[in-house]
Amino acid sequence: MGKQNTQTLTQTLTFNEKRLLIALNTKKEAGPGQLAEELATMEEAVIQYALSCAGKGLAAVDRAVAVAYRRTPEGETYAREGLPERQLLDSFERRIPMKELQQHPLARIGIGWMRKKGWVAIREGVVEKTGGAPPGEDEAALQDLTASEKGLGMLLKRGLVAEEESVAHTIRITPAGEALVAAGLDLSEEVGTLTREQLLSGEWKNLKLRRYSVATLPRKVFPGKIHPYQQLLGEMRRILLNMGFAEIYGDVVQSSFWNFDALFQPQDHPAREMQDTFFIDVRRACPEGWETVRDMHEAGGETSSTGWGGAWSRDIAEGCVLRTHTTGLTIKYLHDNPEPPVKAFSIGRAYRREAIDPTHTPEFEQLEGVVMDEGVTFRHLLGFLREFYRQMGFEDVRFRPGYFPYTEPSVEPEVWVDGLGWVELGGAGVFREEVTAANGLACPVLAWGLGISRLAMLRMNLKDLRLLYRSDVDWVREYPLSRAQATGGR
């Protein structure tokens, strides 16, 4: 063993481990009891020190498992007073009526055993001895547990003797341990915890602080933590705030007027059927100026549009739904804030009447943003989209024609994801003039939206959307927040 090596090894030894090695060096081999006495400590502690030394190759611990037998409390009683069947047999002469014998306190156990051992026969309610009843092997074993193996077995079965495993440790010193002791061990005491007094008095300078091993892993603790999905939502929110957008937050319950009609969704559109949307038994009056929305639907109002034709129903518009998108909030916000420039966004839950499965949930988060200003164009919409997705960490963005009922032109942005190729992520467009004009807006409105759960699946590699809402606590505990973060931003 090199000197350097010895020194390092010595440093890792605790005070008690050193004492153990010194004690062991004189005996070479000993039991923990003997060592415990010598070191004035508990056997368990000695074994722990020894195992630690063994881990460093300085000692060896042999573990021998021995089986021992002892009488149970019931067995102890019978060892003094005889087995129940013996006591019972001795309680009468040749014969006794069964009824009388049953009065004996041990009758319940004893009668059966007497018959089983053939000591008595029972005829017509009378118990009669059959003759000799020599002491059995069980009785011998009850007195001396080593007397008969067969007898011991019988007693074990009757629960009169119990089996006990005992572990015997033997601790030996190894040649490496001997060499270390021979080289001399410093036995000045080590300190585990610094005290206030030691710090104030300066005594800490003279103390020998116990060393910890970095190889021993720490206990795993889980901090208080925001949900990984919330981390992603928060990140997107920050990106939009940084880009100068004002946040919109609003009611889950929306009138059909704001959710559909103000957005020029025709009243017979499939999305407006009970099949696809959660309707609720609540009515809300149309806002002042609703007539412009009606005129837009019926004949295109003052614009170049033909409108949808037919008669628009105010009654249908007053029915309420759980918002099917957050766009209803957006158009109301613009209606209330018609002066340009406006840049606004919202992140909120939207509701669709869909059964829950791994890729569908009836409620999900939606993000959307709008830009309203004089002179903004479709080309600027593409500019915003490219910048937003870049901030989200998607460097490559492309645009394809799309179709959304309230935008024209419409566009489907796609981002490049390694391993997946081009992935459609959201939809966008310029609000139709039928939408802006009906809501008193004079400037073009660029709009885009995004189902965030889809992004979460991509970002977090999720196979099952339900995990976001009915979370496995261990998943939340273990999932590193850094991975839920958008990776972009410049």
Next chain:
Amino acid sequence: MPIITLPYAYLETLVGTDRETILARIPMFGADIERIEEDHVDVEFFANRPDLYSTEGVARALRGFLDIETDLPVYEVAPSAIEFSVDPGLAGIRPYLGSAVIRNVHLDEDSIVSLMGLQEALHWAVGRGRKKVAIGIHDLARIAPPFRYIAADPKTSFVPLDFDREMTMTEILADHPKGRDYAHIVEPYPRYPLIVDAHDRALSFPPIINGELTRVTEATTDILLDTTGTDRRAVMTAVNIICTAFAETGATIESVHVDGEQMPSLAPSERTVSVAECRRLLGIDLAAADLAALLQRMRIGAVPDGTDRVRIRIPCYRADIMHDWDVFEDAAIAYGYDAIEPALPRTFTIGREHPVSRCMDLVRTLMVGLGFQEMMPFTLTNERVLFANMRRDADPATLRLMRPISEEQTVVRTTILPMLAEILQLNVHRELPMRLFAVGDVVQHATTHQHAAAVSMHPEADFSEIYAAADVLCRELGLASTIAESDDPAFIPGRRGDILVGDARFGVFGELHPGVLGAFELDQPTAALELDLRAVLQSPSRRDTP
């Protein structure tokens, strides 16, 4: 949106180019390729373009987009002497009829599949499940004009398609598969729509089923088309789309006199659009001639008229063009979305957080500091979880869904704590302590506000622990709150407190009642709190809140 199957061989013949060129450009035309197979490709077209729901219609559009054949396709309509009448008794039932005669039809396997698929897709997209429009195609050789569209007695009988015996219309609704599917459309009425010929033979029971009599086969050369419905514009759109798709296969179209009106016309509609307005919308620098050339590639007739105007003729099958901007989108597609250079505007605005979000973020910060992990449970739930499991009386302000999709989700949550108890239930075998919180929307009286809730489950969870947490929230959120003994049955008596601001109760905390723990199958003491964030946010008119 409908997925249309395009067989390569048929498509290549109709377009006049190879499949590689077609497949490369389809995504930029405005469609999603769903599957590429050995002999065909499945493509999803948008809901606003029913004219693309047949191989013939797709080929027509692609010939323009790929510069093979541009400008307006012109369709001739020859007059015929065939008369069709509409019974005024249909006025409240299914009043509109569109019709045409299609001759020189040469159907083969590809065109039959394509045209049947077109009919189905139109039933879905334009017809709204046949309610708004239904389409019938008949072998004209088997029947004799004039034809009559009548409101018939439901006891009228004929042999429906795919059956070999006469059935009354009532029987058809009960026993024919199509009858069962679409009965709801006609059942409310005392008389049903029926189309008959000069000899009172039934052609069709719209929108349910045709008669077996006029079944179309590969031998059919002359077709009578009927479309019936409740919306005149949609009925005529369906006629135009089907007639022009047939015309693309070489068939000729003849008109029908419906109560004296000749139809179809298949004539384009005309508009004049402004080039400046197009530039303002798209942000692309275009002259009148450029715009005209782009539109011609979308099969729109376009002629410059001075420097700022383009006179356009829109083909009759383009039902989606309602507004000038619809035309400009076509120009952008022809220009190529990939050719438009994105740009950022100079719009200056300042980012602004909403007070509700700020408040919820603050709650998150505090709860995380207290060692709680966030959950984001559903807002849809049911009354068993919200009230019965919590030993609470049902809240009359609960918002119920009129047609829930499952028994598990019938109402919107009024509180969040029960949702956290459910999550504990799902995670009951996880390492303790489990300290969870959630913050988000609840709805009462159809109005949305926000709550925060937290649970702590472990062997030593108790009133003191959760009181301390509630105290942190009240202090840090700046509530002028007092605590009073609570009588909330969700908690153990003597181990529960109400958070009051003034006289109003805004929150509750304590040790969950063993009855609640039992209802959620929780086997450890659990302390919990819930706080109505109106205590922080309350102000009758919050800015920015629609």
